Amino acid sequence: MFAAENGLKGDPRLQGISQAIRVVPHFPKPGIMFQDITTLLLDHKAFKDTVDIFVDRYRGMNISVVAGVEARGFMFGPSIALSIGAKFVPLRKPRKLPGEVISEAYDLEYGTDCLEMQIDAVKTGERALVIDDLVATGGTLSAAIGLLERMGAEVVECACVVGLREVKGQRRLDGKPLYILVEPRQLDECF
Numbered sequence: 001m002f003a004a005e006n007g008l009k010g011d012p013r014l015q016g017i018s019q020a021i022r023v024v025p026h027f028p029k030p031g032i033m034f035q036d037i038t039t040l041l042l043d044h045k046a047f048k049d050t051v052d053i054f055v056d057r058y059r060g061m062n063i064s065v066v067a068g069v070e071a072r073g074f075m076f077g078p079s080i081a082l083s084i085g086a087k088f089v090p091l092r093k094p095r096k097l098p099g100e101v102i103s104e105a106y107d108l109e110y111g112t113d114c115l116e117m118q119i120d121a122v123k124t125g126e127r128a129l130v131i132d133d134l135v136a137t138g139g140t141l142s143a144a145i146g147l148l149e150r151m152g153a154e155v156v157e158c159a160c161v162v163g164l165r166e167v168k169g170q171r172r173l174d175g176k177p178l179y180i181l182v183e184p185r186q187l188d189e190c191f
């Protein structure tokens, strides 16, 4: 679901956030219109508005875990976690986390990748939010949901700054609500 259709219709912050994202054609490979959120991080108002919108939505929902996806979920997740009184759990690419981990492989456009989570990071019954910068195919978020559910956590919602109107033809992801602030810019050429 898009923020503009869920309480933030006409909110000028959404347009500011969209405009702060730089589109880089043909990065990292030909044909990709890369949605570069580093320019949003350079824009104090747009960065703060992004975090504030998520904090306003998730405060008071009894969420104790904010799980951020490497690498760009790490740029938004900790601020949200601190503000809503949750812990931050990094979901990392393989062989980055010490100790005992669980892994979930997922499909990319070409090939596969994997996310890992430390087994002592989350307890059964905890309520979790998954945060990333962008959802395209949804494969990465599905892996994140899988990790949390295997540890007995309840995934309340997945949240992204940028996303397609439909992921895998659905507005939900593995049955979980998906909350997106803005659509990709120059959508037709993006994905």
Ligand SMILES: O=P(O)(O)OC[C@H]1O[C@H](OP(=O)(O)OP(=O)(O)O)[C@H](O)[C@@H]1O
Residues within 6 Å of the ligand: 069, 070, 071, 072, 073, 132, 133, 134, 135, 136, 137, 138, 139, 140, 141
């Ligand atoms: O919905 P999907 O098709 O799974 O794609 C979305 C993922 O792709 C990007 O990460 P990337 O895999 O490029 O990793 P990086 O941020 O570590 O470079 C993005 O930050 C998401 O995590």
Ligand SMILES: Nc1ncnc2[nH]cnc12
Residues within 6 Å of the ligand: 032, 033, 034, 035, 036, 134, 136, 190, 191
């Ligand atoms: N177009 C895109 N821009 C930024 N990150 C992405 N991850 C997958 N597709 C992407």
